[in-house]
Amino acid sequence: xxxxxxxxxxxxxxxxxxxxxxxxxxxxxxxxxxxxxxxxxxxxxxxxxxxxxxxxxxxxxxxxxxxxxxxxxxxxxxxxxxxxxxxxxxxxxxxxxxxxxxxxxxxxxxxxxxxxxxxxxxxxxxxxxxxxxxxxxxxxxxxxxxxxxxxxxxxxxxxxxxxxxxxxxxxxxxxxxxxxxxxxxxxxxxxxxxxxxxxxxxxxxxxxxxxxxxxxxxxxxxxxxxxxxxxxxxxxxxxxxxxxxxxxxxxxxxxxxxxxxxxxxxxxxxxxxxxxxxxxxxxxxxxxxxxxxxxxxxxxxxxxxxxxxxxxxxxxxxxxxxxxxxxxxxxxxxxxxxxxxxxxxxxxxxxxxxxxxxxxxxxxxxxxxxxxxxxxxxxxxxxxxxxxxxxxxxxxxxxxxxxxxxxxxxxxxxxxxxxxxxxxxxxxxxxxxxxxxxxxxxxxxxxxxxxxxxxxxxxxxxxxxxxxxxxxxxxxxxxxxxxxxxxxxxxxxxxxxxxxxxxxxxxxxxxxxxxxxxxxxxxxxxxxxxxxxxxxxxxxxxxxxxxxxxxxxxxxxxxxxxxxxxxxxxxxxxxxxxxxxxxxxxxxxxxxxxxxxxxxxxxxxxxxxxxxxxxxxxxxxxxxxxxxxxxxxxxxxxxxxxxxxxxxxxxxxxxxxxxxxxxxxxxxxxxxxxxxxxxxxxxxxxxxxxxxxxxxxxxxxxxxxxxxxxxxxxxxxxxxxxxxxxxxxxxxxxxxxxxxxxxxxxxxxxxxxxxxxxxxxxxxxxxxxxxxxxxxxxxxxxxxxxxxxxxxxxxxxxxxxxxxxxxxxxxxxxxxxxxxxxxxxxxxxxxxxxxxxxxxx
Numbered sequence: 001x002x003x004x005x006x007x008x009x010x011x012x013x014x015x016x017x018x019x020x021x022x023x024x025x026x027x028x029x030x031x032x033x034x035x036x037x038x039x040x041x042x043x044x045x046x047x048x049x050x051x052x053x054x055x056x057x058x059x060x061x062x063x064x065x066x067x068x069x070x071x072x073x074x075x076x077x078x079x080x081x082x083x084x085x086x087x088x089x090x091x092x093x094x095x096x097x098x099x100x101x102x103x104x105x106x107x108x109x110x111x112x113x114x115x116x117x118x119x120x121x122x123x124x125x126x127x128x129x130x131x132x133x134x135x136x137x138x139x140x141x142x143x144x145x146x147x148x149x150x151x152x153x154x155x156x157x158x159x160x161x162x163x164x165x166x167x168x169x170x171x172x173x174x175x176x177x178x179x180x181x182x183x184x185x186x187x188x189x190x191x192x193x194x195x196x197x198x199x200x201x202x203x204x205x206x207x208x209x210x211x212x213x214x215x216x217x218x219x220x221x222x223x224x225x226x227x228x229x230x231x232x233x234x235x236x237x238x239x240x241x242x243x244x245x246x247x248x249x250x251x252x253x254x255x256x257x258x259x260x261x262x263x264x265x266x267x268x269x270x271x272x273x274x275x276x277x278x279x280x281x282x283x284x285x286x287x288x289x290x291x292x293x294x295x296x297x298x299x300x301x302x303x304x305x306x307x308x309x310x311x312x313x314x315x316x317x318x319x320x321x322x323x324x325x326x327x328x329x330x331x332x333x334x335x336x337x338x339x340x341x342x343x344x345x346x347x348x349x350x351x352x353x354x355x356x357x358x359x360x361x362x363x364x365x366x367x368x369x370x371x372x373x374x375x376x377x378x379x380x381x382x383x384x385x386x387x388x389x390x391x392x393x394x395x396x397x398x399x400x401x402x403x404x405x406x407x408x409x410x411x412x413x414x415x416x417x418x419x420x421x422x423x424x425x426x427x428x429x430x431x432x433x434x435x436x437x438x439x440x441x442x443x444x445x446x447x448x449x450x451x452x453x454x455x456x457x458x459x460x461x462x463x464x465x466x467x468x469x470x471x472x473x474x475x476x477x478x479x480x481x482x483x484x485x486x487x488x489x490x491x492x493x494x495x496x497x498x499x500x501x502x503x504x505x506x507x508x509x510x511x512x513x514x515x516x517x518x519x520x521x522x523x524x525x526x527x528x529x530x531x532x533x534x535x536x537x538x539x540x541x542x543x544x545x546x547x548x549x550x551x552x553x554x555x556x557x558x559x560x561x562x563x564x565x566x567x568x569x570x571x572x573x574x575x576x577x578x579x580x581x582x583x584x585x586x587x588x589x590x591x592x593x594x595x596x597x598x599x600x601x602x603x604x605x606x607x608x609x610x611x612x613x614x615x616x617x618x619x620x621x622x623x624x625x626x627x628x629x630x631x632x633x634x635x636x637x638x639x640x641x642x643x644x645x646x647x648x649x650x651x652x653x654x655x656x657x658x659x660x661x662x663x664x665x666x667x668x669x670x671x672x673x674x675x676x677x678x679x680x681x682x683x684x685x686x687x688x689x690x691x692x693x694x695x696x697x698x699x700x701x702x703x704x705x706x707x708x709x710x711x712x713x714x715x716x717x718x719x720x721x722x723x724x725x726x727x728x729x730x731x732x733x734x735x736x737x738x739x740x741x742x743x744x745x746x747x748x749x750x751x752x753x754x755x756x757x758x759x760x761x762x763x764x765x766x767x768x769x770x771x772x773x774x775x776x777x778x779x780x781x782x783x784x785x786x787x788x789x790x791x792x793x794x795x796x797x798x799x800x801x802x803x804x805x806x807x808x809x810x811x812x813x814x815x816x817x818x819x820x821x822x823x824x825x826x827x828x829x830x831x832x833x834x835x836x837x838x839x840x841x
Contacts, residue, residue: 201239583613597639
């Protein structure tokens with residue numbers, strides 16, 4: 001099928017399919033009759049292929065059909081809706097490009113159809129009356145987004161910041177009015193009422209350009225390290241304010257960059273200039289659900305990697321902001337608040353503490369605000385699937401608290417996951433602030449056909465609320481941060497998480513003709529890193545956490561089975577093949593164990609160490625984990641792995657885990673991430689940071705992190721024999737050439753330093769905050785029109801859906817009298833915010 005011809009760029013599926021069907025008309029008549037034989041149903045690609053195979057039983061004839069144009073068309077099909085006599089196909093030739101056609105099984109006639117018409121076919125399968133309702137609610141964000149510029153190539157998806165810079169280049173080049181927009185924007189810059197960069201003296205492009213020439217000439221004669229204060233008064237007389245830089249050299253460079261932007265803009269000088277504009281001093285991040293804390297929370301319900309991600313993100317933001325503020329010549333203390341839920345029943349954690357300083361920062365805090373209802377404060381944890389009734393009140397309470405503590409509005413709001421993104425979008429609208437969102441995981445793609453199975457799944461998961469909240473947040477966002485390309489637009493064969501929201505239906509509620517466009521320049525890829533103060537190379541001996549060595553020695557090599565480890569390693573001289581993940585089907589730890597068990601050559605070369613889960617299936621509350629525990633025990637017995645495998649229970653101390661990675665590296669071992677699918681792959685980043693050669697799944701984010709054969713290796717989780725032999729080949733080559741291991745280790749580290757550090761991430765995101773703040777002013781009218789559409793959707797649909805989610809009954813009586821609500825007004829001048837006074841920052 002690999003040889004099937006692709007369509008020409010100008011050809012559509014609707015144009016090409018009639019000829020493709022005509023070439024094999026006899027077989028196709030039988031095949032399409034087979035498709036409609038069972039009546040209404042949804043079919044995936046494998047269903048279509050299986051039934052085609054039954055109809056065309058001769059292998060040669062079947063291959064002839066599949067190697068032709070029809071084979072190509074079928075392979076681009078993501079799904080098909082069967083409503084006899086029609087089969088409606090949803091085809092996708094490239095990421096982001098969808099086309100819909102319907103075929104009449106009786107005469108094989110083909111007709112192109114719209115997304116709406118295709119969705120009606122899907123609805124006919126589960127709710128025919130609603131599908132035929134002419135007044136069924138249809139959501140079309142594309143109708144209010146028509147003037148927003150779009151990327152055009154699949155390969156460009158996720159490069160929004162670069163595209164916006166290029167678009168601004170053409171816009172600023174085109175008319176003087178656009179350049180005036182930039183001047184007007186600069187005139188709005190201030191901090192606590194103090195003007196930044198320019199004042200009203202420089203109110204036009206010509207005045208600003210002339211003043212820049214004079215200012216640049218003036219400082220050209222000064223020593224490069226002359227502090228800004230030395231010439232501040234003179235610059236103020238010309239219309240310039242603080243913010244250009246801390247030294248003559250920095251000020252001159254920033255002014256020269258702006259002059260270039262005004263005279264001959266290009267994407268590079270635009271990005272450079274906006275990277276220096278003083279716009280972001282106060283940031284609020286939302287991570288609402290679960291137990292958010294800095295200790296003793298990982299492993300509690302709904303509490304995992306997102307907590308680590310947000311805390312590491314905050315440390316990186318503060319470091320970058322402090323550096324920028326110093327280079328801007330300003331004496332400002334940044335503030336970062338992480339907003340989460342205060343849970344009175346905190347399970348021994350600090351989740352019942354309102355305000356908590358964040359470790360390794362000076363100006364960042366966790367602010368916890370409780371969920372309230374008319375009956376009082378909600379005392380206990382609430383599942384992320386049941387959280388929606390509390391969010392609107394939470395937004396109001398959180399907004400008041402933020403404005404009170406910061407003594408003003410933040411400059412940037414960033415949401416995390418569905419609930420955090422919804423609250424962030426409501427608050428950004430309320431306060432008029434630039435909004436960034438991070439999905440982490442969109443639940444819609446985790447459950448097959450979760451849209452048309454809404455009536456089946458909604459009572460348990462409340463997906464009607466979740467999908468609606470996701471649509472509201474992603475359309476409200478000024479920019480969307482993703483970790484990988486695949487998160488947005490998937491791969492050639494599989495749609496991305498965001499792409500799956502481009503058109504879908506919730507029968508009985510509404511259909512989405514246009515939900516989100518993955519070619520929107522709001523999408524940006526900014527991959528996170530690992531904390532490099534924790535995850536550092538094994539070669540940095542002076543930094544090694546030697547206190548953990550006795551515990552790690554016992555963890556890896558003692559021959560006693562206990563609650564923390566089972567199995568043992570007979571030959572300690574062998575390198576260690578290492579994996580660490582939760583025990584579930586997708587993470588595929590049992591799959592790796594079976595690959596190892598089957599491959600005698602691999603077993604002769606390395607030991608296997610697995611970290612994950614626990615050992616007693618009866619003690620697991622997760623059915624999937626319990627099944628994987630049983631499978632692991634079965635595989636160890638089946639392949640007689642005792643003496644070659646060490647199974648260690650899940651570990652939550654990241655400092656000890658980092659030293660465990662380095663200890664594996666000392667053995668000249670390797671890390672394996674064998675997941676059936678992995679959205680990003682933080683453990684891959686952690687292992688590579690420690691200098692450990694890494695094998696990772698080619699399904700998902702790790703395929704973007706690793707350059708195969710250079711900085712690590714891709715493995716196919718669906719082909720265990722091939723994958724285990726690839727790992728064995730590596731260790732065989734290392735045995736023959738000891739320097740080979742070192743080369744892969746070093747190249748893995750180089751890949752991390754080039755692309756996957758928190759410093760790179762923070763720089764990218766703060767640049768987004770700056771440039772998208774200007775971008776939203778250029779499209780203010782359209783932004784407001786779209787916001788009205790979103791508000792209507794929120795008020796008439798989401799608020800009604802929330803009423804169907806049960807409220808917890810365990811609210812405690814209202815405590816002390818609620819404080820008087822703080823009006824969101826900004827004090828014009830202050831030396832410190834209330835937050836800084838409280839903590840002496």
